[in-house]
Amino acid sequence: MKSVDTIIYDIKELVSMEGPNRARFGKEMSELGLKHGVSIAIHDGKILDIAENETIKKAYIARDFIDASDYVVMPGFVDPHTHPIFVNTRENEFEMRIMGKTYVEISKAGGGILSSIKAVREASEDELFELAKERVLKMIEYGTTTIEAKSGYGLTTESEIKMLKVIRRLQHELPIDIVSTLMGAHEIPQEYRDNREAYIKLMEEEMMPEVMRQGLAEYVDIFTEAHVYGIEESRRILRKAKELGFKIRMHADEIEAIGGAELAGELGAISADHLGACSDEGILAMKEGGTIATLLPATLFSLRAKSYARARDMIEKQLPVAIASDYNPGSCNCDSMQFVITLSCLKMGMTPAEAICAATFNAACSIERNNLIGSVEKGKQADLIFLKIPSYRFIPYHFGSNSVDKVMKKGVFVK
Ligand SMILES: [Zn+2]
Incomplete structure (x- = not known):
């Protein structure tokens, strides 16, 4: 014995x-x-x-x-797309959406991602850690044992590094595994609105090389959408990220199909996420490029979307599908993978078995941890x-x- x-x-x-x-x-x-x-x-x-x-x-x-x-x-559930490092919650925007404002309108009125940035830049690493710790402990309560977590509410080299250090500390101090992603390309910072080129250069020449040098992130992610980073800018930033040794993931075709999924396939992104408006060509390109579709139905639910990502078509076309919470302070304050499974069934027509596969094994594949977990x-x-x-x-x-x-x-x- x-x-x-x-x-x-x-x-x-x-x-x-x-x-x-x-x-x-x-x-x-x-x-x-x-x-x-x-x-x-x-x-x-x-x-x-x-x-x-x-x-x-x-x-x-x-x-x-x-x-x-x-x-x-x-x-344990694997949540391969979260944004848990922030200061203020944004329940006011939830109310604005109920009053009929769209995500893009709220963003143009000074809400959205930009409204989280000032507070994150001003916060200390300790403050950010204490706030994020409570959020991640709640995820564990709900059965999540591994997450992917992104920076992206700082948008300066210093503040993005501060966020990534908080993620590293959460990994060390909490009973959960965390995969870390740099998302300097989450938005265009206010101070660069008239000079996008300068911000892209800053990411390429300073932010990404420094994060790689300090070994603080495994992936680079980008918000590829008509009102944020277009296809050409995304291709350029992601190519540079790959050159520096990062693997890549994308927020793609969430609201409009601008070719984000196609780009993910072309560049061999590990995962393309959201895909609420993804085209047939996009599905095919992802399949050819070996990219996993990570769908975030709780975000579309919270945004009061009329339609959801076409999980059924993706599964029928043999594209692997994962699901994630997209936990964040703006568009989706949901930390429960169980609820994401429910939405995947009710809103995307996935069967309970498919949704559970998407929340465990395929989610582990979406962050390349399938040798260890899932x-x-x-x-x-x-x-x-x-x-x-x-x-x-x-x-x-x-x-x-x-x-x-x-x-x-x-x-x-x-x-
Ligand atoms: Zn996201």
């Missing part, structure tokens, strides 16, 4: 997500690798074995023994959530509350 840290015994329903170790597409997205009445042996934060109850009982002796006969157990398989990190519900199908069906009872990160219960 081998001694291990933990045995999770007699799991009512295990959503293992076992399968090929690459983004799942088409019918694969419906295959959850369900297992019933099995046990998991965990040691040193990793999944050592998964087998029938009796097999595990005979092979291992555990320090902790957890009865899971009442639980659905599954991989499924419950031997050798993977023991990032697991426990839900006291009849089956996985209950997750989107029962919305507006938290179905996650326990959260395990690297083999240790953190909720």
Whole structure:
């Protein structure tokens, strides 16, 4: 008998997500690798074995023994698109939207991303850390065990670096993994409105090289949209980012189809996100470029959009789909991947199984962590959530509350 840290015994329903170790597409997205009445042996934060109850009982002796006969157990949610570092919340804009103002109108009236910038520039690293910490702890409560987090509310080299240092500190101090993205191209800062070229040069010659030198971000992201960065500017900035050694992701075709998805495919972006208005050509280009579609239905819900990203067409055209919260202070103050799963079903026509694949394994692929997380398989990190519900199908069906009872990160219960 081998001694291990933990045995999770007699799991009512295990959503293992076992399968090929690459983004799942088409019918694969419906295959959850369900297992019933099995046990998991965990040691040193990793999944050592998964087998029938009796097999595990005979092979291992555990320090902790957890009865899971009442639980659905599954991989922790992976949220591959968040903006959790900011000072002030913007519930006033939520009200403006209800009064009929559009995102672009609010942005032109001094709201939007620009209204978060002044406070972030003035805040200390400690202040930003304390505020973000509470937000990220809430995500963990809701079953999220890995996130991608972006800078992008500073838009100076100094303040973007400050945000990225906060992200690094969150990674070190909280029981969650965080993948870090530089998003200096989130907007054009007010002071450069008449001289965009100078800001782009600043990103190319100072901000991106300095962030790379300090090793503070893995990806560069950009807001490619008619009223922010157009296609030519985006191509130029992203090419430079790649040259410097960053991998790239994009906010593409959220409101208007201007060719953002096509550009993502052309440049081999790891992920293109939003895609509310993405064209057929865009879907095809992403598939050819190996780009994952990361859809953010809670943002469109919060923006009161009439239509959503065409998840069904994407799945039918064999493009891998992931989903994320887009947690941010303006367009989408949602930290619950469970609610994003509900919206993916109700607003984009994804089945509960497809939405769960998109929120776990494919989300892990969207941030290139599928070797470590996203499924419950031997050798993977023991990032697991426990839900006291009849089956996985209950997750989107029962919305507006938290179905996650326990959260395990690297083999240790953190909720
Ligand atoms: Zn975003």
